[in-house]
Amino acid sequence: MRHITRGARGAAVATLAIGAVVALTACGTSSGGSAGPTEAADELGEMEGTVSILAWPGYVEDGSNDPAVDWVSGFEEQTGCMVESKTYGTSDEAVSLMKTGDYDVVAASGDATLRLIAGGDVAPVNTDLIPSYAGIFDFLKDQAWNSVDGVSYGVPHGYGANLLLYNTEVVTPAPTSWDIVFDKASEYTGKVTAYDSPIYIADAAVYLMTHQPELGIENPYALDEEQFQAAVDLLKAQRPHISEYWSDYLKEISAFETGDSVAGTTWQVIQNVLEGESAPTAVVLPEEGATGWSDTWMIASAxxxxxxAYAWLDWIASPETNAAATAYFGEAPSSQEACNFRDDCEAYHAGDAEYASQIWYWTTPIAECVDGRTDVECVDYSTWTEAWSEIKG
Structure with a gap:
């Protein structure tokens, strides 16, 4: 997943506010095992005075990195909960750290959430106890990466698509398909870039959904053996044309500025930076659709x-706070109200349900096919990880 901040640039200071939230007295009913509570809390109570948060860089800013960027201090003043935070670099690291039991809250991407749920590391969340939840875009709620069997396991934070970035002087005419990095990659050999993560296998699957419909792929995160092998084979064919696999967005910016890369996956914030520096680049959401992310704030079962923790989930989802946090990171906010505190929502297609419907949000691949099939077993994430090492060589 993301290695470093997806967009720690251009964040505006927000005057943060939160409604009164009384916190929870009980975590819910526990089954008595290490899996923790099996039901969400049903009432609120006294705050404990501290909260430990595990998150991506740029998600929990208290002014120490930039005095103008601080949405933690307001939370502490309003709730009396002093924040202790730790950042992580990959979803695998987050899953491992959550098993220590040292954290109350985690901001997890879709390639980690189901692993956390299955491992009993996070608890169901009663969204009725989180006033800010009501304003969150409907298309982010009750999804496969943040809910199981109709039970919510967290609060959406921000979201975005993995777009196609290209050099407008080299790649002509303007592309409308991912074919320039797959079937036509030889035309730009040595200057194609791709995201460095096993979850990138899903990008190949999205492409195959359109170009090899006979494979029957319905969801790029639900691949049986044949479908998975087809995606792996496509990426192995792409490999000779790759200039580099990137995870640090600053490296991709540099590669497109120097011309070392001319086409590949990207985030909107990267194009924003390149456009600000007058680089000859543009982005497109290709006709096949794209993968993307919708991160979720989750509460540890222990x-x-x-x-x-409940107070933090309400705070981070409140419009002003969410606007500040998602703008700093470089992604669309989770509510329309947050756009009242940002001037770039249009660039991120915030709230555009039609645009969002073309995004296949990162979801942890598991053996139980998330597309609903029961007659086959799907390839799980551990195998994706092994295959990714083989692809990269």
Whole structure:
């Protein structure tokens, strides 16, 4: 997944506010095992005074990195919950750290959420206890990466698509398909770039859904053996044309500025930076659709401060706070109200349900096919990881 901040640029200071939230007295009913609570909390109570948060860089800013960027201090003043935070670099790292039991809250991407749920590391969340949840875009709620069997496991944070970035002086005419990095990659050999993560296998699957419909792929995160092998083979064919696999967005910016890369996957924030520096680049959401992310704030099943955890979920989803956090990171906010505090929502297609419907949000591949099939077993994430090492060589 993301290695470093997806867009720690151009964040505006927001005056943060939160409604009164009384925190929870009990985490719900526990089954008695290490899996923790099996039901969401049903009432609120006293705050504990501290909360430990695990998150991507740029998600929990207290002014120490930039005095003008701080949405933690307001939370502490309003709730009395002092924030202790730790950042991580990959979803695999986040999953591992959550098993220590040291964190009350985690901001997890879709390639981690189902692993956290299946491992019993996070608890169901009662969204009725989170006033800000009501304003969140409907297309982010109750999805495969943040809910199981109709039970919510968290609060959406921000979202975005993995777009196609290209050099407008080299790649002509303007592309409308991912074919320039797959079937036509030889035309730009040595200057094609791709995201460095096993989850990128899903990008190949999205392409195959359109170009090899006979494979019957219905969801790029639900691949049986034949479908998975086809995606792996496509990426192996792409490999000789790759200039580099990137995870640090600054490296991709540099590669497109120097011309070392002319086509590949990207994030909107990267194009924003390149456009600001007058680079000859543009982005497109190709006709096949794209993968993307919708991160989720989740509460640990063994949270020591569940009350403060609920308060944080409400705070980070509140419009002004969410606007500040998602703008700083470089992604669309989770609510229309947050756009009242940002001037770039249009660039991120915030709230555009039609645009969002073309995004296949990162979801953890598991053996139980997330597309609903029961007659086959799907390839799980551990095999994706092994295959990715083989692809890269």
């Amino acid at each position: 949270a020591k401060s569940p009350n403060c």
